[in-house]
Structure formats: structure tokens, C-alpha cells
Amino acid sequence: MTAENQAFQKVTESTGSNPIQANPYGPNPSDFLSNVGNFQLIDSTLREGEQFANAFFSTEKKIEIAKALDAFGVDYIELTSPVASEQSRKDCEAICKLGLKAKILTHIRCHMDDAKVAVETGVDGVDVVIGTSKFLRQYSHGKDMNYIAKSAIEVIEFVKSKGIEIRFSSEDSFRSDLVDLLNIYKTVSKIGVNRIGIADTVGCANPRQVYELVRTLKSVVNCDIECHFHNDTGCAIANAYCALEAGAKLIDVCVLGIGERNGIVPIGGLMARMIVADPDYVKSKYKLHKIRDLENLVADAVEVNIPFNNPITGFCAFTHKAGIHAKAILANPSTYEILDPHDFGMKRYIHFANRLTGWNAIKSRVDQLNLSLTDSEVKIVTAKIKKMGDIRPLNIDDVDSIIKDYHAEINTPTLIPKKTKADEEPLDISGEPATKKVKK
Numbered sequence: 481m482t483a484e485n486q487a488f489q490k491v492t493e494s495t496g497s498n499p500i501q502a503n504p505y506g507p508n509p510s511d512f513l514s515n516v517g518n519f520q521l522i523d524s525t526l527r528e529g530e531q532f533a534n535a536f537f538s539t540e541k542k543i544e545i546a547k548a549l550d551a552f553g554v555d556y557i558e559l560t561s562p563v564a565s566e567q568s569r570k571d572c573e574a575i576c577k578l579g580l581k582a583k584i585l586t587h588i589r590c591h592m593d594d595a596k597v598a599v600e601t602g603v604d605g606v607d608v609v610i611g612t613s614k615f616l617r618q619y620s621h622g623k624d625m626n627y628i629a630k631s632a633i634e635v636i637e638f639v640k641s642k643g644i645e646i647r648f649s650s651e652d653s654f655r656s657d658l659v660d661l662l663n664i665y666k667t668v669s670k671i672g673v674n675r676i677g678i679a680d681t682v683g684c685a686n687p688r689q690v691y692e693l694v695r696t697l698k699s700v701v702n703c704d705i706e707c708h709f710h711n712d713t714g715c716a717i718a719n720a721y722c723a724l725e726a727g728a729k730l731i732d733v734c735v736l737g738i739g740e741r742n743g744i745v746p747i748g749g750l751m752a753r754m755i756v757a758d759p760d761y762v763k764s765k766y767k768l769h770k771i772r773d774l775e776n777l778v779a780d781a782v783e784v785n786i787p788f789n790n791p792i793t794g795f796c797a798f799t800h801k802a803g804i805h806a807k808a809i810l811a812n813p814s815t816y817e818i819l820d821p822h823d824f825g826m827k828r829y830i831h832f833a834n835r836l837t838g839w840n841a842i843k844s845r846v847d848q849l850n851l852s853l854t855d856s857e858v859k860i861v862t863a864k865i866k867k868m869g870d871i872r873p874l875n876i877d878d879v880d881s882i883i884k885d886y887h888a889e890i891n892t893p894t895l896i897p898k899k900t901k902a903d904e905e906p907l908d909i910s911g912e913p914a915t916k917k918v919k920k
């Protein structure tokens with residue numbers, strides 16, 4: 481079956497005969513270039529992530545993270561250049577010896593000195609990078625495009641001669657001259673590389689620019705395209721998605737998106753984006769239940785908290801608060817949820833302890849407490865809760881007490897005999913009604 485037919489079959493299968501169940505965010509059947517249902521992950525937590533301000537990974541921690549990434553199911557693990565430091569080289573060798581399912585890559589400058597060390601580490605492939613923008617050519621390495629092409633050819637041929645994978649990437653691709661890019665990529669594609677890479681090194685690209693560049697490259701190279709997006713302007717995940725739509729195959733990710741400055745595409749956030757696009761592919765390929773542990777492992781290692789608004793694992797990522805939302809969520813979670821928390825081993829919460837709450841949310845809490853109230857009783861107790869919520873922030877205990885007190889109140893049989901008129905009159909110190917005494 482041709483790739484086009486496979487793509488079409490996939491689209492029609494996932495759509496099925498029921499148009500209501502069709503995923504509105506799924507691939508457009510007319511777009512057979514798209515790889516949103518057929519992408520790979522290059523995790524760079526142990527390379528780009530080492531450039532995060534707080535990062536220092538001991539050998540043991542690197543091994544623990546590499547194993548966790550492998551268990552999650554990333555396709556590649558990219559490691560810091562072995563020429564960065566002696567320990568980096570030893571760590572690279574140690575991780576290569578773990579026998580992980582993920583392929584191990586190391587990331588080097590486009591230079592024979594680096595390549596010679598890299599191929600001796602036991603990696604499955606080498607990722608070569610060189611700056612191509614005017615900024616980098618002038619202020620970083622100071623070389624022109626002819627030099628870049630010459631050294632790229634030399635390094636690529638050398639790595640290929642060792643029988644391992646090779647990727648050639650430009651750096652600062654979105655501020656590089658398009659003609660320069662097309663020339664260099666055509667050259668390396670002709671010699672034969674496994675992948676070419678583009679990198680939004682400063683995080684300046686927007687999704688439309690990404691789509692256009694990947695589409696253009698797709699027509700000049702005959703290898704896979706890998707993309708690397710920094711998140712300075714908050715576009716990293718959107719850019720990754722657009723790159724895949726345009727036909728890129730591989731996305732560089734890091735756990736929690738850690739990396740230089742504010743980092744790159746976060747693996748969790750990308751999973752959230754991609755599961756919407758192709759749930760079957762994402763769920764069958766990646767162990768989504770492991771995301772939380774993976775993120776906690778890295779968060780601890782670099783001493784940061786998981787951000788409150790992190791996709792999937794942020795503390796309120798699956799917490800519904802507004803009364804109207806809660807009502808619909810209880811009836812059908814998809815009403816206000818595009819992600820199912822259970823796909824990630826997470827739970828959904830209804831935040832009922834606040835003044836925005838509604839009686840449906842309180843009714844569900846009453847059920848959880850194993851109490852029995854009629855709908856009109858629930859409405860009465862909801863009004864009490866909202867009244868209290870207008871005065872101060874509430875917590876679950878507050879709400880539970882209000883519910884339990886009310887429940888007790890309406891269920892306690894009256895043991896005290898009915899009061900007489902005299903009983904209602906204020907009593908004086910002798911115990912007699914004050915009014916009677918006055919009459920005396």
C-alpha cells in the first residue's frame with residue numbers, strides 16, 4: 481500500500497461511518513504530507529536539558545533519566561557532546577552500554593575533531609549542527625557558507641563510513657537566508673543523510689513560517705526532517721505541530737521543556753497536543769501513564785516545581801470549577817474536556833468548595849459522602865455553601881461540614897417536647913417567664 485493510501489485508510493478508519501465521532505482536529509484527508517499520525521521523538525533532556533540554568537546531572541541521574549525515557553517510549557535519546565567534558569564522554573559511553581530500546585545519539589559541532597570522538601562512544605547516530613544565520617556566522621563561528629558546506633560533507637562522509645546514523649542541522653534556521661539553507665540541505669541530502677534538521681534557536685518562528693519552511697524543504701530533500709523549537713515566544717508546541725503537518729517526521733523534546741533560556745518543546749505538552757490529533761498512534765506508541773513520574777524525576781533533578789498550568793500534570797489540569805462546567809462534566813466529561821485524564825493515569829476533579837459551585841457538583845459530593853438528600857435539599861445546602869463562599873475561601877472540609885450539619889439537622893428526630901408559648905418567653909433568673917413575674 482502506498483503512503484498516500486495508508487494515510488487515507490487511516491483517516492477513513494478513524495472517522496468511521498459516524499461523522500459525529502470524527503476527530504475535528506485530525507489530519508485533513510487531502511494532506512498526505514502530514515506526519516501528525518506518524519512522528520518520532522528525539523528526547524534531548526540529557527543534551528539541550530543540560531543547558532537549562534539549574535541542570536547538573538550526575539552519571540547515576542543521567543542513567544535513571546535515560547531508562548525512564550526509554551520506558552516511556554521515546555525513539556531517540558540525544559546526549560551532550562562527548563567533547564564537552566571528560567565526564568560527558570564517559571557518561572555517553574555508559575548510556576550506550578545500557579542496551580536501551582531507544583537509539584542513542586550525541587550532538588556535536590560540524591567539525592572532524594568532534595566527529596572522531598563521537599563515533600568512538602558507541603552511539604547509534606551523530607547529530608551534527610552548525611550555525612547558518614548571519615548572526616551566528618559573524619559572531620559565533622565566523623565561517624562562510626562555502627566553509628560550512630565543505631566541513632559538512634567531510635563530517636557526514638566520515639560518520640557514514642562508520643555505519644551509524646547521521647543528521648545534519650543548521651542552527652538559527654529561521655534567521656538564515658533561504659537560498660543558503662536550500663543549497664546546504666540539497667548538498668547534504670545528495671551525499672545521503674538520515675535526517676536534516678532545522679532549529680529555531682532563538683524561538684522567533686511562528687507556526688505559519690514553520691509550515692512554509694518545512695514544506696519547501698520537503699520538496700528539495702529526500703530524507704526525514706527533524707525540528708527543534710525554542711519556546712521564547714510561547715510557540716514551541718504549536719510550531720512542532722505545524723512542522724509535522726507540513727511533513728517533518730521528528731521533533732526534539734525535553735522533559736518539562738527544559739533547555740537553554742526557557743527551553744524547547746516539552747514532551748508532556750506535545751503528547752497532549754498529539755493525542756488530540758491521533759489518539760490511536762499516541763496511545764499505542766508511548767506509555768502515557770509514565771509522564772507524571774518522568775516529569776517528577778526531572779523536576780527533582782533540576783530542583784523546579786511542576787508548573788501549575790503544565791499540560792496533563794499541572795495540579796489543576798483536570799480540575800473543573802464553575803458550577804455550569806461541573807454539571808456538564810458530570811453528565812459527559814467530553815463536554816468540557818479534550819483530554820481524558822485516565823489516558824495519562826490522572827484523575828478528574830470537580831472543585832466544589834467555592835462560591836461558583838452549583839447544586840450538581842454538591843449533589844455529587846453528597847453522594848461521595850454516602851449521604852442521602854433530595855434535589856431540593858441539595859439546592860438548600862448549596863445555597864448555604866455559596867453564602868459562606870461569599871465571605872471567605874472554602875476548603876473541602878468546610879463544605880463537608882456544611883453538608884453534614886445540614887444532613888444531621890434534617891434527619892435528627894425531635895426529642896425535645898414541643899415548646900409552649902410560655903417556653904418562648906424570656907426566662908428570668910428564677911426560671912419563670914419574665915412577663916409572668918411582672919404580672920405577679
Ligand SMILES: N[C@@H](CCCC[NH3+])C(=O)O
Pocket residue numbers: 528607609649651652677678679680681682707708710732
Ligand atoms: N540547541 C541548538 C541545537 C539545535 C540542533 C537541532 N537538533 C539550537 O537550538 O540551535
Ligand SMILES: [Zn+2]
Pocket residue numbers: 528681708710739740744
Ligand atoms: Zn536548542
